[in-house]
Amino acid sequence: MSVSYIPQAVKFILWGKSAGRCQYRGCNTSLFEDALTKGEFNQSYIAHIVADEPGGPRGHLTRSAELKQDINNLMLLCDTHHRLIDKIDVEGHPESLLIEMKKEHEKRIATCADISHDMQSHIVTYKANVGAHTPMLTYESVRESLLPTHYPAQPAAIDLGLSNSPQRDRNDIFWQTETDNLETQFNEQLRPKLRKNEIKHLSLFAFAPMPLLIKLGTMLNDIQHIDVHQPVRDPKSWNLSNHGEDCEYIVAHPEKPSCPKVALNISLSATITNDRITSVMGEDCSIYTLTIGEPFNDYLKNKSQLASFSVAVRKLLNEIKSKYGSGMELNIFPAMPIATAIEFGRVWMPKADMPLIIFDENTGFKKAIEIKNA
Template identity: 50%
Template sequence: MSVSYIPESVKMRLWGKAAGRCQYEGCNKPLWLDSLTQCEFNTAYIAHIIADKPRGPRGHETLSEQLASDITNLMLMCDDHHRLIDKQDVDGHPVERLCKMKKKHEERIELVTSITENMKSHVLLYGGNIGEHTTPLNWKDTTFAMLPNRYPDENHAIELSLKNSSFYDNQAVYWTIESEQLKNQFRDKVKGKLESSENKHLSVFALAPQPLLILLGTLISDLYPAEVYQLGREPQTWKWRDEYDGFEYEVIEPIEIHKKVAINLSLSATIDNSRITNVIGGDTSIWTITIPSPNPDFLKGKNQLRQFRVLMRGLFNKIKLIHGEDSVIHIFPATSVSTAVELGRVWMSKADLPLSLYDENKKIGGFQYAFSIGK
């Protein structure tokens, strides 16, 4: 326990750097609140990394006196962790470990509190039924993924979903109900909020069958600034990893030009063209977008997503030029959540060809028509 005098100015600076929370790793307990009674009062202890007396925990013959009231040697802690480092497990808490805890905590607080007003974003969560499993989205995990570039405009998300649905994606009626529900909820919950708010930015987190993700993208479009997130598999997190290039998208053009046209999105898996012609006929020109090794976790960085947007914008224009303005593009997707949403966002309702969307379902043995977007 500290026996030395610590000036009030130093205590105030320490409280500020710690944001009034315990600096022991993984604790972060608020030290202005009693967890049992919820009464607000000071429950903090100021701990010394190097004890203020040579014979104290981690004491030193000369540094103890020199650093007794130095903020670099002080940590804000709850009672439990103050006792742990000074009495119960002194050997397990050497100077180096405590310094690392302090540094990590204060850097995190600095990062979070440096965010300014123009970095606010509305959190948009969309979860549909996939197979026989519902897909709840976690507010805590999704909002953490936004930091430090954005932070939530409100303490709750805009949720678009068909909760407790008794319909599943192998049923034709599912597509009609879910697509209409999505459009209605977007109109009521998103457009109304954005039109009445100074902040128009959306942070989008979605898990749903791919035709619905594309539809969501068309509703957001480029009218609203948005960042679309991807749930990574290794590790499983919504937070974007460091910028990663790793591959170039490849566009394989059709050998023969027909009036009927399809896009084969072979990114998370490879779709054989025969699986497309089995559904819509052999007189089809198939444009394939792929990568060297299609896999479910192919998308790792925002730069790859930006490249996909540019590619799709150019491909929509090219297909319209080659196949004519009265054609329809049939979309067969095996891709990621974020690329599906971004495909919809770059599609322009007034300029681009209508889309017919298909979904692969193992229960019916292949692709099925879901719904169309556009004229």
């Protein structure tokens, strides 16, 4: 425990750099509020990394005296971690480790505090069962993905998902139930705030079957200030990079043009062969394909690739509509990343584009959702 005097000015600077939170890695406990009673009082401890006397934890014959009032040698800690590093496990907490913890914490606080006051963003989450799996998507799991360009506008997400649904996407009732819930939640939780201009920016995190993501995209169609986040597998992240190579989106035109039915094969995260589509639609179907050189499930890495996808889709929808007219139904067979599914819906124009019939893969393609134009 400290025995030396620490100037008040040094204490204030340490409190400021730590934002009044425990600097032990992974703790971050507020040191001015009791977790149970919510009463506000100072419950912090100031610990020396190199003890202020040679016989103390990590003490040194000469450096202890030199560093006893040096802010770079001081950590703000909770009672638990103060005892841990100074009494219970001194050997497990060498000087180098504690310096790393202190720098990490203060860098994170500085990054958060440097964000401009007008860069707030409302976090929107949406999840639905995918096969046998129920996605885990919470405010706590995604909030740090806003940094360093935005910060959460409120301490909770606007959640559009249906909680604890027993329905699975192999059941026909799943699609109607989930669609009804999505429309209800959107109209009750999000639309009023948007109409009142209470939201300046949205950060969207979603994990659901493709048809529902496309549906969500159509509802977000005219919202300009939105970041659609993509779960990237390698390296694991919810953020697309601002840098990186673009990719070429390839359009394959129908071998049988001018058929009474038309379909769009979107083969980005996997390859959908046309025979799987004709097994559902019949042979009298004109099939357009939007793909890339080598489809795979983690191809989408940067924002440039997503922007190029939006342009390619807009051009292709215009081309198909000019050929078949805005009244013809366009059947969508998607194998695509989450963000591209949402962007597809956002690109679609309800007053001008063809109505959509969206299919889902579940032991063969089945019709899941209809999206009508205006």
